[in-house]
């Protein structure tokens with residue numbers, strides 16, 4: 001790693017965030033198999049360094065727009081694991097009262113604006129959030145996560161243009177994991193260097209190794225600073241998902257060898273090994289993180305189990321607002 | 327295959343795949359394009375194996391660009407090909423709604439009859455799998471609002487197989503809605519299965535007391551309800567609408583004239599839905615045949631919730647169909 005060394009506490013925190021995502025999602029798989037969780041569930045395992053590196057650099061006033069693969073973003077942003085697990089259980093104690101499930105996590109308190117399962121659907125929303133911040137003289141940044149598959153949608157292009165045209169504080173984060181469901185990037189983009197597409201719209205851009213949390217952090221810090229000054233930024237994070245696209249994927253489209261190769265660059269191992277070699281973190285630190293996280297994950301399950309079902313009589317609530325407009 | 331061969335056991339998914347395969351075999355102008363139809367094997371595994379059999383030219387993976395590849399399908403149809411465009415689910419078809427409505431459905435008319443669009447678009451529809459509000463809606467009734475389109479809702483293996491060939495033979499754009507929950511339905515496809523008519527509704531179960539008009543995933547539910555009602559001595563006639571545009575008024579009115587009581591079961595929303603259209607036609611054309619006001623059982627007017635108990639409560643179910651029929655029959659004056 002070529003980037004500046006974090007101190008012990010910073011390093012421990014980055015490790016902790018990544019391990020939280022990993023263990024939480026492993027528990028999700030278990031609960032999916034136990035049929036406690038249903039529907040579509042997309043795992044972030046392998047991509048933890050991206051959400052961690054970026055969201056740790058955000059301020060509380062900043063906003064986040066994410067996709068259906070957003071457990072990691074939600075956890076790092078500070079949403080409680082219990083409220084996320086309960087959401088996936090479909091309980092009313094969930095972060096969206098069980099209305100949304102895995103793909104639609106929301107939390108107004110932390111400006112976590114979803115959980116959008118329409119590919120590309122979040123980008124215009126991010127433009128609007130940033131526009132509102134700008135028009136009201138708030139120095140907030142909107143961080144918008146999307147996969148490389150979304151780059152083919154018109155919204156990607158329309159949104160980059162608007163962001164640059166209107167000088168909006170948006171950070172576009174493309175999580176390039178090489179596949180959109182089962183379709184490899186080379187089958188869907190005539191020009192596969194995604195960051196460079198920013199050039200066409202005058203959006204500053206960079207590529208970063210998405211398996212290296214320190215590299216992501218450093219790139220994010222610069223990109224966020226640029227965005228905060230009203231210059232949108234497109235950051236392409238090269239990463240890889242270690243698991244199937246969703247729980248229904250037979251993975252016919254990629255070889256086991258390819259997955260094995262990428263797993264050698266596991267973002268958690270990569271980071272911990274480097275920190276250990278640099279005497280920043282010890283095995284004891286790792287063990288303590290695992291213990292803490294195991295408790296948090298177990299607690300999240302207990303919280304979800306103890307949760308309650310929203311009465312069916314409430315079925316048609318939240319179609320219209322229950323408060324009067326201001 | 328000859329007519330003496332025994333019927334083949336398969337799923338609805340298999341039947342749809344066989345329909346696509348036979349279209350590809352029979353006409354070199356036919357090709358399939360859409361997201362993940364090739365290397366992934368189809369979002370719902372419908373096209374699994376077809377890439378190996380027919381190659382990348384004819385099983386064409388597209389980028390995530392619904393508007394562009396639906397538009398490309400329209401252009402290819404104009405240019406003499408016979409594209410089958412697959413959109414993963416009807417919620418995503420909204421990204422291509424402009425192309426479907428403003429171009430595919432309008433071109434023939436706008437061009438004074440010069441440019442017809444022989445395009446087939448297949449998409450999955452419907453709820454019941456806990457996929458929440460961006461993957462679970464039933465928009466077929468909504469598309470049936472649009473002149474220039476034909477809207478098909480295959481709910482049996484024969485229709486899953488045979489409607490495609492008929493749609494491809496049609497000179498105009500045809501939308502085929504495959505309900506997600508039907509893919510695993512098992513049944514038998516007759517050895518001589520082939521193109522089916524795409525203009526008429528079909529009586530799937532004869533009855534004299536009440537007519538249930540339905541389609542898609544509500545068909546098996548209605549048939550199950552009818553079987554249970556029969557045990558109670560109530561004989562429901564179940565009509566599978568099959569085609570939502572153009573609606574087969576004749577078959578509908580014939581059944582109304584026979585039973586004098588009607589329940590419409592529709593997984594779409596009630597307000598402004600296809601059920602409202604059918605109800606209006608009945609009162610226009612068969613008002614004096616009715617013993618009771620037409621009743622409707624539709625999905626609750628809510629974006630589909632994720633939680634299972636709420637989703638199940640939002641959709642028409644066997645029990646709610648039975649209750650609605652009992653109510654219609656009981657209150658007979």
Ligand SMILES: Cc1ncc(C[n+]2csc(CCOP(=O)(O)OP(=O)(O)O)c2C)c(N)n1
Pocket residue numbers: 069117118119120146147148149150151175177179180181245361390392414418421
């Ligand atoms: C508009 C739209 N089209 C298709 C889909 C179905 N779909 C869900 S995820 C996905 C792949 C997206 O890939 P990418 O953007 O690279 O994100 P990743 O899943 O790799 O994180 C597809 C095709 C969708 N949800 N929305």
Ligand SMILES: [Mg+2]
Pocket residue numbers: 147148149175176177178179180181
């Ligand atoms: Mg991807």
